[in-house]
Amino acid sequence: MVERSAVVSGRGYCRPHYRDDRKDLGVIEFQAVTKRFDDGTVAVDELDLTVDPGRITVFVGPSGCGKTTSLRMINRMIDLTSGSILVDGKDVRQSDPPLLRRGIGYVIQQAGLFPHRTVLDNIATVPVLAGWGRAKARKRAEELLETVGLPAAMGRRYPAQLSGGQQQRVGVARALAVDPPVLLMDEPFSAVDPVVREGLQDELLRLQGELGKTIVFVTHDIDEAIKLGDKVAVFRTGGILAQYDTPAELLARPADDFVTNFVGRDRGYRALGFLTAGGLSLGELAPVKVGATVAEARQALRDGWAVVVDERNHPCGWLSADRLSSVDESATVDADLLLAGGSLYDTEHGSLRSALDAALSSPSALGVAVDGQGVLAGSITADEVLRALAAARTAGEVPQ
Amino acid sequence: MNLLTSWLFDPTNWSGTGGIPQRLVEHLWYTALALAIAIVIGFPLGALVGHTKRGGFVLVGAANVLRALPTVGVLTLVVLLAGIGLVPPIAALTLLAIPPIMAGAYAGIQAVEPVVVDAARGVGMTEREVLFQVEIPNAMPLIFGGVRSAALQVVATATIAAYVGLGGLGRYVFDGLALHDYPQMAGGAILVAVLAVLVELVLTGVQRLVVSPGLRPVRTSGGTQR
Amino acid sequence: MTWVFDHLGLLGDLTVTHVYLSVLPVVLGLIIAIPLGWAASRWRPARAFLLTVSGLLYTIPSLALIVILPAIISTKTLDPVNVIITLTVYTIALLVRSIADALSAVPPTIVAAATAIGYRPFKRFLGVEFPLAIPVVVAGLRVAMVSNISLVSVGALIGIAGYGQLFTNGFQLQFVTEIVTGIVATLLLALVADLVLQLIGRLVTPWTRVGR
Numbered sequence: 148m149v150e151r152s153a154v155v156s157g158r159g160y161c162r163p164h165y166r167d168d169r170k171d172l173g174v175i176e177f178q179a180v181t182k183r184f185d186d187g188t189v190a191v192d193e194l195d196l197t198v199d200p201g202r203i204t205v206f207v208g209p210s211g212c213g214k215t216t217s218l219r220m221i222n223r224m225i226d227l228t229s230g231s232i233l234v235d236g237k238d239v240r241q242s243d244p245p246l247l248r249r250g251i252g253y254v255i256q257q258a259g260l261f262p263h264r265t266v267l268d269n270i271a272t273v274p275v276l277a278g279w280g281r282a283k284a285r286k287r288a289e290e291l292l293e294t295v296g297l298p299a300a301m302g303r304r305y306p307a308q309l310s311g312g313q314q315q316r317v318g319v320a321r322a323l324a325v326d327p328p329v330l331l332m333d334e335p336f337s338a339v340d341p342v343v344r345e346g347l348q349d350e351l352l353r354l355q356g357e358l359g360k361t362i363v364f365v366t367h368d369i370d371e372a373i374k375l376g377d378k379v380a381v382f383r384t385g386g387i388l389a390q391y392d393t394p395a396e397l398l399a400r401p402a403d404d405f406v407t408n409f410v411g412r413d414r415g416y417r418a419l420g421f422l423t424a425g426g427l428s429l430g431e432l433a434p435v436k437v438g439a440t441v442a443e444a445r446q447a448l449r450d451g452w453a454v455v456v457d458e459r460n461h462p463c464g465w466l467s468a469d470r471l472s473s474v475d476e477s478a479t480v481d482a483d484l485l486l487a488g489g490s491l492y493d494t495e496h497g498s499l500r501s502a503l504d505a506a507l508s509s510p511s512a513l514g515v516a517v518d519g520q521g522v523l524a525g526s527i528t529a530d531e532v533l534r535a536l537a538a539a540r541t542a543g544e545v546p547q
Numbered sequence: 548m549n550l551l552t553s554w555l556f557d558p559t560n561w562s563g564t565g566g567i568p569q570r571l572v573e574h575l576w577y578t579a580l581a582l583a584i585a586i587v588i589g590f591p592l593g594a595l596v597g598h599t600k601r602g603g604f605v606l607v608g609a610a611n612v613l614r615a616l617p618t619v620g621v622l623t624l625v626v627l628l629a630g631i632g633l634v635p636p637i638a639a640l641t642l643l644a645i646p647p648i649m650a651g652a653y654a655g656i657q658a659v660e661p662v663v664v665d666a667a668r669g670v671g672m673t674e675r676e677v678l679f680q681v682e683i684p685n686a687m688p689l690i691f692g693g694v695r696s697a698a699l700q701v702v703a704t705a706t707i708a709a710y711v712g713l714g715g716l717g718r719y720v721f722d723g724l725a726l727h728d729y730p731q732m733a734g735g736a737i738l739v740a741v742l743a744v745l746v747e748l749v750l751t752g753v754q755r756l757v758v759s760p761g762l763r764p765v766r767t768s769g770g771t772q773r
Numbered sequence: 774m775t776w777v778f779d780h781l782g783l784l785g786d787l788t789v790t791h792v793y794l795s796v797l798p799v800v801l802g803l804i805i806a807i808p809l810g811w812a813a814s815r816w817r818p819a820r821a822f823l824l825t826v827s828g829l830l831y832t833i834p835s836l837a838l839i840v841i842l843p844a845i846i847s848t849k850t851l852d853p854v855n856v857i858i859t860l861t862v863y864t865i866a867l868l869v870r871s872i873a874d875a876l877s878a879v880p881p882t883i884v885a886a887a888t889a890i891g892y893r894p895f896k897r898f899l900g901v902e903f904p905l906a907i908p909v910v911v912a913g914l915r916v917a918m919v920s921n922i923s924l925v926s927v928g929a930l931i932g933i934a935g936y937g938q939l940f941t942n943g944f945q946l947q948f949v950t951e952i953v954t955g956i957v958a959t960l961l962l963a964l965v966a967d968l969v970l971q972l973i974g975r976l977v978t979p980w981t982r983v984g985r
Contacts (some may be wrong), residue, residue, distance in 0.1 A: 263759035616960065617926040715790060720931065
């Protein structure tokens with residue numbers, strides 16, 4: 148497998164940085180797969196699709212579109228009606244379901260942890276089923292607890308003592324226990340609150356960078372699909388595949404009205420997330436240190452604004468001329484005087500989208516740029532972002 | 548109060564043939580035997596129906612009919628059909644114990660969260676493993692509730708064995724009744740009551756050991772709950 | 774069958790006694806258990822106390838209590854009052870917990886809404902909280918009813934009247950028909966009582982049947 152092509156190389160989102168030494172294990176092929184339930188409803192209709200090994204493929208669509216059914220047919224939690232599904236060339240129907248499932252990681256909504264087993268024993272489930280012996284299975288479980296970023300002490304707890312986000316991490320660890328090449332994830336993050344969900348998504352991408360699994364991920368949330376997917380399969384009601392493409396292509400060239408509607412109104416804006424912001428030129432900022440006097444701060448104002456940094460040069464917020472005018476000269480600059488800053492633009496990983504957002508969300512209309520370590524790097528304006536976008540278009544880097 | 552205790556605290560009643568220790572052992576023996584048979588019959592039925600989710604309606608209906616069955620009627624009927632012996636009281640007590648055990652196993656297993664069972668299959672458990680490693684352990688609180696309730700009813704009702712010529716603590720109740728010896732009657736009744744409370748305490752203790760701590764009601768020890 | 778038709782009078786008398794001995798305690802038990810359950814749902818200490826006591830009372834075998842009661846309250850040994858009191862206690866023990874749990878399960882928003890539109894606590898209990906708890910209360914009553922019906926027959930062994938007499942009498946006369954009649958009559962009574970309770974439950978909670 149090669150890296151993504153140059154067109155979309157700028158991973159605006161924090162994409163996994165794949166190693167090149169991945170083995171190409173875990174190719175999943177759907178060949179004319181149809182699922183018709185007993186009541187006659189067709190959940191999946193003649194699905195042809197190949198899931199790339201070592202990548203994240205997201206199945207997304209409205210409810211009743213057959214995305215979950217498609218996922219569950221891979222490990223035979225649901226048996227298909229006609230067609231075939233091959234995992235690494237082998238028809239899944241040739242395998243005994245329990246044995247097949249032990250070789251495929253499975254993560255579901257609300258984690259589905261076993262309430263009567265400790266966290267460690269939950270993770271050790273599949274190794275024990277596979278006959279590893281308890282001691283070896285436990286040792287593996289301890290490793291995995293660390294892999295998913297949970298403290299070792301948590302291994303002795305029971306699932307009911309964990310938060311939703313922690314439970315979901317344990318669910319992922321359980322799925323990884325015997326290091327299966329394929330991971331099936333069925334709306335794993337939809338039951339946790341948005342902040343935790345974002346953390347789990349980032350964590351999944353970080354893990355995937357290390358592990359390079361073939362992940363099939365089901366969600367109804369197009370933003371989640373675009374954030375996580377190397378490829379996204381959009382399903383429409385009735386189990387029909389509407390489009391199967393990279394997120395950037397999906398946003399730039401939706402196949403039809405259904406996909407256009409589904410990816411949403413602000414897709415042009417979201418597409419900026421796939422463009423690197425490497426070519427942006429930053430303006431200079433003269434920062435004021437926390438603890439400086441108000442007199443010094445007044446000197447630093449430009450167009451009525453100054454950015455304030457802490458002792459490590461990390462930005463803390465903005466000072467305005469208005470705000471300073473009502474304060475005594477000898478006072479020091481502290482948190483009470485600051486106006487909250489907007490989002491920060493990370494010059495190493497950020498996309499055009501995050502640069503634009505930094506500019507738009509800043510009270511001074513100047514976006515604050517930081518380097519990879521969070522140290523103040525300069526300012527960015529919305530005009531500059533649009534100029535860079537225009538340059539990218541003429542250079543043919545943006546799909547028209 | 549003397550009426551209640553005069554017989555009970557008379558040392559001569561606490562030894563020898565027909566003494567309280569012997570009657571106590573007999574009473575517990577009938578209880579344990581009936582309970583064991585009821586578990587062997589009722590538990591697999593309840594577990595199977597709970598696991599397959601098929602036939603729940605029939606099972607609940609059967610349990611309700613069995614519950615309404617008058618134990619003394621069964622006892623006397625079996626004596627007339629099969630003769631005096633251990634069989635009639637054990638049959639009657641077993642029929643008494645089956646409904647709570649069967650219903651407890653069924654209710655417990657069918658109430659295990661569907662996501663948990665789905666996850667169990669999804670990680671590659673066979674149906675057998677799903678039942679034994681996930682469903683039964685998670686259903687333990689309700690399974691045990693059924694067994695406790697059955698045990699309580701059987702201890703209370705094992706008194707009737709004495710009515711058809713066997714031993715047990717019921718002996719004192721019926722002998723006292725026949726001899727117009729109220730203190731003996733009351734003494735027997737008190738012993739049954741104390742035994743019932745003790746059995747309940749012991750089973751509550753055993754339940755603590757058998758049920759996974761993960762299934763106890765959570766007293767938030769860190770972490771948010773759903 | 775001819776035996777049954779020859780003894781319709783007897784069966785009728787026994788039915789009246791059996792119904793009286795098993796139904797009256799359920800009614801009395803319900804009347805007493807409602808305020809107790811309400812108290813248990815409102816005050817933590819009351820809850821702990823009432824649930825512990827009712828757990829203990831529930832554990833004590835009814836037959837034993839019927840026998841012991843005369844010594845405690847100075848009634849006659851074979852007085853039906855002993856049966857009524859025992860089964861009433863038993864019904865209370867069973868209902869207090871379910872009523873307390875059912876009342877605690879009434880959504881706080883509904884109680885708050887009722888308070889907000891001006892209900893005083895007592896009217897609110899009668900008009901809002903208790904009606905919402907009825908399905909659980911009916912479930913408790915059904916259990917109490919069935920077990921009372923079967924316990925009254927056990928009482929026959931120590932001379933209490935009711936269908937149980939068909940068992941003791943049939944046993945002494947070695948007469949299978951009489952015993953079978955008693956079993957069938959008990960089952961029928963349990964079935965009818967259960968249906969009546971379900972029907973009452975449905976009639977007083979019409980809102981549970983709308984929608985789905």
